[in-house]
Amino acid sequence: SGPLTQFANASLSCAAYIPPHSNSTCVIPAQVSPAASAGSYTVGLNVTYTDLTNNATVSFQKNATIYVLGSVDFNLALVPQGPVVPGIPAYFQLVISTGGTAQPLNVTITPLNTSTISILSPKRVKLPVLTQAQIPIEAVVGSYGSIAASFKICYFNGLCLIKNATLYLPYPNLAINVFQNPPWAYPGSIIQLMVVLASNQPVGPLDVSIEAPGLEVLEGGEMHLPGLAAGMPVNFTAVVEVPSTASPGTYPIVIRAGNYSEVYELSVDPSALSVNVYANPPVAYPGSVVQVSTVLSSIAALRGVNVSVSTPLEVLEGSSFYLPLLPSGSPITLTSVVKVPDNITPGIYPIYISVNGETYTAYVHVESGQIVVQGVALEPPEVIAGGPLPYIKAVVSLVNTGLVPARGVVVSLSGAPVIGNSTVDLGVLPPGQPVQIPFLINASALGPGESVVAAQVSWLGGSASASSTLTVLPKADLAVSYSVEGATPGSTAVLTLTIENKGPVEAKMVTLQWTPNQVFQIHTPSSSTPTATLLESGMRVLGDIGPGQSVSTTYLLDVSDKVPPGVYYATIVIEWNETGSPVPAVETIQVPIQVSSSINWLEVGPAIAAVVVVAAGVALYLSRRRK
Structure with a gap:
């Protein structure tokens, strides 16, 4: 029920034999409905037990929570890899990256012929997972001017859309x-x-x-x-x-x-x-x-x-x-x-x-050299403020469409902090030769908001410019507090973490990853139950945390019996997604735990933020409470 529909010809039910004093796994294949909206859904499961000795039955209903991510989007750019002449095969590079919150899987990219360009190869490209890719393409353009190439992109299980990549081919002199x-x-x-x-x-x-x-x-x-x-x-x-x-x-x-x-x-x-x-x-x-x-x-x-x-x-x-x-x-x-x-x-x-x-x-x-700035490509065009991405690549594409060389060519980038020189002296730019100038933008120095990244080109006899919009998304402020019970050498302590989103945006699919160390180990229970399995997992999925909301989770920790009393740190990596960013936000926190010679029934305090690292994983959603 909920957002799930039948997958292919598979049934939405399953059966399994459960031996005495054991458990079993039953798999129901299903797919998310294409019409489903992003959000959390409660899925009802009807369960019936049948005793094989007397055919007695017991039926009951269980609910499970399923999180549906937002729709997938794609950013495309078509870049010439040499001279382009109408009617003659030429080589291009298709630069494609993902947008939105979901990462597409089972991606198939099929070029489509249009009135301005015919794709010779490849006929189809398949990718198991897509974050960013550069695909070589051989094509024939039909005329000078604006060229529009269309691509059919299918992902997941049959979800498809058509995206266009445009290119301007200057008329010759x-x-x-x-x-x-x-x-x-x-x-x-x-x-x-x-x-x-x-x-x-x-x-x-x-x-x-x-x-x-x-x-x-x-x-x-x-x-x-x-x-x-x-x-x-x-x-x-x-x-x-x-x-x-x-x-x-x-x-x-x-x-x-x-x-x-x-x-x-x-x-x-x-x-x-x-x-x-x-x-x-x-x-x-x-x-x-x-x-x-x-x-x-x-x-x-x-x-x-x-x-x-x-x-x-x-x-x-x-x-x-x-x-x-x-x-x-x-x-x-x-x-x-x-x-x-x-x-x-x-x-x-x-x-x-x-x-x-x-x-x-x-x-x-x-004549004077006539330089056309074909565009400023940002990779990626959207980032999270203070995220793990160290820099953003800005590529300025330009070509001299005049009859004579352009002399004294200087390219500069403004509107964002540039790592290194923000000005490049090209000197002489021959006619008809496309040039791409890369710049690196310092992502860590960007605050939330939109910035217009502008490229200015000047030469002896003229100037030109072009710009692109860089979007810096605000970063969710996640405050972490903790409480510790029973931390003595050789004991099993209880660590409870509470993550509160102080705003200003929602943190989606928040996960915690325990980092092993020599003092504290995740407790391994003697019996195998769903609760025990949950507690021994080092990866926890907390789901979405909106502004003003908080989520708590508990770890059972085995304290080494070889350490003397003192303060020791447990390291936990927090990762979450935000709407519009292709790169997740990651923070590392360190929890100080007082190991005492006698039982310390309760220790509370705020966690300490550490350096930002990149981690990923899957775990179970625990509990949520709204402030």
């Missing part, structure tokens, strides 16, 4: 650069274009096309690339013909790669002078140096050519040139060095080249 050879174009000429593609993170298959209205693309108009690796440019060549009937002017050449495009303007001029300007690298960052090459060529020889270079950036070298003679058909390259200021705002900056009063313009793309 694709840079397209075009270089022209020869540097001039006129009606009837053929131009070779070198197209350079670069990405800040791995990119899947790309279709590349070139469109040139008013011109004719002879070669390289279409190309298929299997993909791009981060920081590894891909070059290919296209050949464009300028029709002999083309009018002087500027002709746009459109290069498309996937969802990205770049327009290169080809200048067609029938005059003698041709000017082409190139910036290397075409994408710069604050504090970098750019080399600007100005290529002058002429169909006919030119005399007295004046060249000047100006820009909103800083020209370090080559701001002006004078050429007495520009030979026919022999290009001359002039080199200038331009500095990008450290504090400049990212954007597109012009470089003006004036040749004999006519201005030509080139552009430098100034």
